[in-house]
Amino acid sequence: MKRARRSEHLNRLLLLVLVVLPGVAQAFTFQPAGVLKPGSGKGLQTTKVYAPTMRYPTEKSPSYPNSQVWGVGGSQGPKGGQCDAKNFAYPWWDNYCETRTWSMPLCPSGKGHQGQDIRGATCVNKTHWLVAAEAGTITGIGTYSVYLKAGGTTFRYLHMDPGTLAVQVGQKVSKGQKLGLMSNAFGGTPTTVHLHFDIEQFVSGTGTVFVSPYNSLVESYEKLIGPADPCAGKDCNDKQDCTKDTCAAGTCNHTPVSGACSDGDACSLGDVCSAGKCKAGAAKVCSDNNACTKDACAPPTAGSPANTPGVCVFTPEPKACDDGNACTIGDACNASLCAAGGAKDCKDGIDCTQDVCTKGVCSHPPLAGTCDDKNPCTVDTCGTKGCVHVANDCADDNACTTDSCTLGKCVHAAKAGPCDDGNACSDADACDLGVCKGTTKVCDDAEPCTSGACANGGCVQTPVVGSCDDGDDCSLGDACSGGQCEPGSTKDCDDGLDCTLDGCSDGECTHKGELEAEVKNCVGGFVEAYDACGAGPMLEECPPEKPCESGACGGEANPLPGDAGGGADVTGDADATDDAGPAKVTDAAEAKRDVAKVADPESIFGPETAAPAAAGAGAAAPAADGCGAGRRSSLAGVLTLLGLAGIGLAWSRRKRPLYQTRR
Amino acid sequence: MNHRIRWTLTVALCLGLSPAAVAESPVETVPSVHEIVTVPQVLPVVRKAIDLPRALAHPPLRAHVSATQADTLGKAILPVLLPDAVEWLQPGVATAERDWYALSVNRDGVMLYVQGDRLATLDPDMPPAGFTPPAWDRPLVTRNEATVDATFLAFGVSYVVAVECARPFEDPRCTEDAFVLAQVASLRRLPQVQSGGGR
Numbered sequence: 001m002k003r004a005r006r007s008e009h010l011n012r013l014l015l016l017v018l019v020v021l022p023g024v025a026q027a028f029t030f031q032p033a034g035v036l037k038p039g040s041g042k043g044l045q046t047t048k049v050y051a052p053t054m055r056y057p058t059e060k061s062p063s064y065p066n067s068q069v070w071g072v073g074g075s076q077g078p079k080g081g082q083c084d085a086k087n088f089a090y091p092w093w094d095n096y097c098e099t100r101t102w103s104m105p106l107c108p109s110g111k112g113h114q115g116q117d118i119r120g121a122t123c124v125n126k127t128h129w130l131v132a133a134e135a136g137t138i139t140g141i142g143t144y145s146v147y148l149k150a151g152g153t154t155f156r157y158l159h160m161d162p163g164t165l166a167v168q169v170g171q172k173v174s175k176g177q178k179l180g181l182m183s184n185a186f187g188g189t190p191t192t193v194h195l196h197f198d199i200e201q202f203v204s205g206t207g208t209v210f211v212s213p214y215n216s217l218v219e220s221y222e223k224l225i226g227p228a229d230p231c232a233g234k235d236c237n238d239k240q241d242c243t244k245d246t247c248a249a250g251t252c253n254h255t256p257v258s259g260a261c262s263d264g265d266a267c268s269l270g271d272v273c274s275a276g277k278c279k280a281g282a283a284k285v286c287s288d289n290n291a292c293t294k295d296a297c298a299p300p301t302a303g304s305p306a307n308t309p310g311v312c313v314f315t316p317e318p319k320a321c322d323d324g325n326a327c328t329i330g331d332a333c334n335a336s337l338c339a340a341g342g343a344k345d346c347k348d349g350i351d352c353t354q355d356v357c358t359k360g361v362c363s364h365p366p367l368a369g370t371c372d373d374k375n376p377c378t379v380d381t382c383g384t385k386g387c388v389h390v391a392n393d394c395a396d397d398n399a400c401t402t403d404s405c406t407l408g409k410c411v412h413a414a415k416a417g418p419c420d421d422g423n424a425c426s427d428a429d430a431c432d433l434g435v436c437k438g439t440t441k442v443c444d445d446a447e448p449c450t451s452g453a454c455a456n457g458g459c460v461q462t463p464v465v466g467s468c469d470d471g472d473d474c475s476l477g478d479a480c481s482g483g484q485c486e487p488g489s490t491k492d493c494d495d496g497l498d499c500t501l502d503g504c505s506d507g508e509c510t511h512k513g514e515l516e517a518e519v520k521n522c523v524g525g526f527v528e529a530y531d532a533c534g535a536g537p538m539l540e541e542c543p544p545e546k547p548c549e550s551g552a553c554g555g556e557a558n559p560l561p562g563d564a565g566g567g568a569d570v571t572g573d574a575d576a577t578d579d580a581g582p583a584k585v586t587d588a589a590e591a592k593r594d595v596a597k598v599a600d601p602e603s604i605f606g607p608e609t610a611a612p613a614a615a616g617a618g619a620a621a622p623a624a625d626g627c628g629a630g631r632r633s634s635l636a637g638v639l640t641l642l643g644l645a646g647i648g649l650a651w652s653r654r655k656r657p658l659y660q661t662r663r
Numbered sequence: 664m665n666h667r668i669r670w671t672l673t674v675a676l677c678l679g680l681s682p683a684a685v686a687e688s689p690v691e692t693v694p695s696v697h698e699i700v701t702v703p704q705v706l707p708v709v710r711k712a713i714d715l716p717r718a719l720a721h722p723p724l725r726a727h728v729s730a731t732q733a734d735t736l737g738k739a740i741l742p743v744l745l746p747d748a749v750e751w752l753q754p755g756v757a758t759a760e761r762d763w764y765a766l767s768v769n770r771d772g773v774m775l776y777v778q779g780d781r782l783a784t785l786d787p788d789m790p791p792a793g794f795t796p797p798a799w800d801r802p803l804v805t806r807n808e809a810t811v812d813a814t815f816l817a818f819g820v821s822y823v824v825a826v827e828c829a830r831p832f833e834d835p836r837c838t839e840d841a842f843v844l845a846q847v848a849s850l851r852r853l854p855q856v857q858s859g860g861g862r
Contacts, residue, residue, distance in 0.1 A: 206789045
């Protein structure tokens with residue numbers, strides 16, 4: 001069982017990490033026996049445990065067996081003080097056979113230190129109690145040593161403080177009993193604060209010699225600090241900020257955590273944990289707003305505290321730049337600064353101008369006084385090609401004056417001749433004492449119903465309203481309409497007699513009986529005629545072109561009553577078949593007006609012609625009026641009775657205007 | 664930088680040591696912790712047999728021990744050798760058990776310590792080849808932290824005479840062997856020791 005225990009112990013030894021890692025509690029680790037500080041000699045590699053039941057000689061842990069001479073601050077060790085933390089850290093180092101000049105047959109070299117130097121938890125003098133490794137007897141106490149004899153082993157404690165020893169020679173002590181305080185006592189020559197612990201045994205065939213205490217110390221120390229923690233010394237640090245690293249029963253667990261982290265890139269800021277990984281934040285912005293430097297982020301200097309952000313590095317770059325002055329060209333970087341280049345060329349080659357650059361734009365304001373030609377009648381300016389001398393503008397825009405400049409003043413002399421007064425409605429424009437004058441253009445067209453006016457040089461006749469005279473005295477109330485004089489109403493000449501044909505001539509009313517030619521009553525060149533009122537017969541002479549022949553004017557007798565086509569309607573009834581016939585009077589007054597209006601004088605004895613459409617509906621009305629059939633019948637009877645039956649019959653047959661006048 | 668230094672630096676960096684610390688260290692190969700691992704070995708301890716005839720042949724002590732010393736030393740069943748000089752004997756404090764005894768004397772800036780032990784550790788590797796076991800007339804002298812030890816084997820017992828000086832680096836009794844050798848030479852057998860040890 002014990003053998004198995006030791007085996008386990010050494011197996012653990014194999015696994016122990018040799019260094020104390022940050023964030024991990026210090027775990028007990030040790031170099032094996034025989035492994036000495038480099039350069040301190042050849043150790044005794046042994047697995048022998050010479051004091052297997054001993055108690056570790058310091059009261060408390062931690063304690064650090066290691067070399068004093070080759071430790072930090074030792075005469076052969078790294079520079080520093082004995083209190084350097086490296087002296088108070090695991091792993092342990094064996095120094096049993098550390099180089100000495102003293103004979104030690106157990107050491108490979110035959111010489112050696114013969115004991116083990118042990119530091120306490122700290123370097124503070126006279127603080128750490130040393131205790132009996134075994135129950136035994138104090139057999140000797142020297143100036144800086146205490147001898148504890150327990151069975152065949154003598155444990156020696158060197159460098160204890162002699163002033164605070166808790167035991168005396170001959171005293172029996174129990175295992176773990178306090179003996180004294182660790183100190184630096186060394187016979188008047190102080191050493192480091194430590195315990196030189198050795199084990200002296202009678203080694204068969206060799207004598208009483210100091211055996212290696214190292215494995216015994218390891219064994220006893222493990223008993224002192226308790227059972228080994230399977231997680232002790234186990235490095236569970238996954239070096240991820242975003243996990244919480246724990247160890248349970250020897251197994252590492254890495255639990256994701258949230259919050260800020262470092263992705264290892266000092267130039268990313270605001271790194272945040274996500275699912276156990278550190279996600280890079282935004283890149284650190286390094287900008288000095290200097291075009292002459294290359295801006296970059298670099299890791300912090302070595303030795304900076306953890307999570308120190310990267311530092312911005314601005315490296316000068318030789319390149320073109322802009323010095324902010326647009327009036328310089330070829331600016332270039334020089335040691336982080338933008339040096340101005342040459343001035344922008346704004347020369348225009350014109351003597352009378354200044355060459356000026358403003359915000360990169362060339363301008364050429366004139367130089368005052370450089371273009372004066374001493375002529376008051378010129379305006380002197382500096383143009384794009386140099387000085388320009390322009391004659392004073394004396395033009396008065398008056399065609400009736402002659403413009404000139406004299407001694408810097410404008411003179412406008414009057415002149416004669418045609419001109420244009422600018423008025424198109426004036427005619428015969430001509431200069432008159434420097435003024436252009438014309439006569440008003442006449443636009444009256446003598447028409448009563450228009451008013452003439454000039455517009456843009458042309459005459460415009462504008463219709464007017466009001467009364468006018470159409471020249472016909474038989475029309476009354478003539479009025480202008482659309483620029484024309486329209487006749488008014490026909491003068492009322494109705495005399496109230498049915499047997500007269502009322503008419504108007506030259507403004508005077510006429511009343512005549514209707515005369516109708518009798519078809520066979522041409523006698524001697526005359527035609528018997530009767531008026532509508534039955535007076536007669538009057539003899540009317542046949543027209544020259546229609547001499548009386550065969551009893552009729554023109555030799556052609558009028559159709560007899562009852563003849564087909566175009567004959568007079570003797571029935572007096574309205575008949576649609578008569579549409580092509582002459583107009584029929586339906587009302588006496590109306591009929592009279594129609595006669596006056598539409599009858600053609602040339603149709604008196606001529607062939608029947610269609611009445612003009614202007615005759616209107618009245619012209620087509622049946623002839624049942626005041627001069628109607630009834631009356632005509634009676635009149636015809638009268639005529640017949642008077643021997644003029646033919647005339648009477650004819651009258652009843654047809655009605656034809658005897659005459660009409662028209663202006 | 665030679666190969667060894669580079670290797671050392673590499674190992675040291677792996678161990679978390681700063682390059683500076685390495686640079687200050689002697690340039691040596693860093694030994695592996697795990698080069699040799701075997702089962703820890705607990706050595707047997709035996710009580711050595713006493714060669715009584717030879718012990719009785721050792722010159723007896725002429726000086727006298729005190730009653731107290733005698734009483735204490737009487738516990739030890741082994742030949743007890745003590746300084747024969749009264750000044751180193753009588754002031755001494757004697758301690759003893761069955762298999763060992765010791766006498767501790769502090770005087771004149773020196774602690775003289777004499778011990779005899781018959782409990783022997785059997786170390787299979789010891790003594791080393793060619794090693795001559797020390798004897799009373801030719802003890803093995805060694806020093807441990809400025810204490811001077813002289814050991815020898817006699818009668819089945821291992822004796823040791825240790826000298827510790829108050830001024831260890833100045834006192835010739837510690838810086839030189841003469842004193843301890845003289846003390847060894849002065850050792851005499853306590854007469855009461857009888858055959859087989861004990862009183």
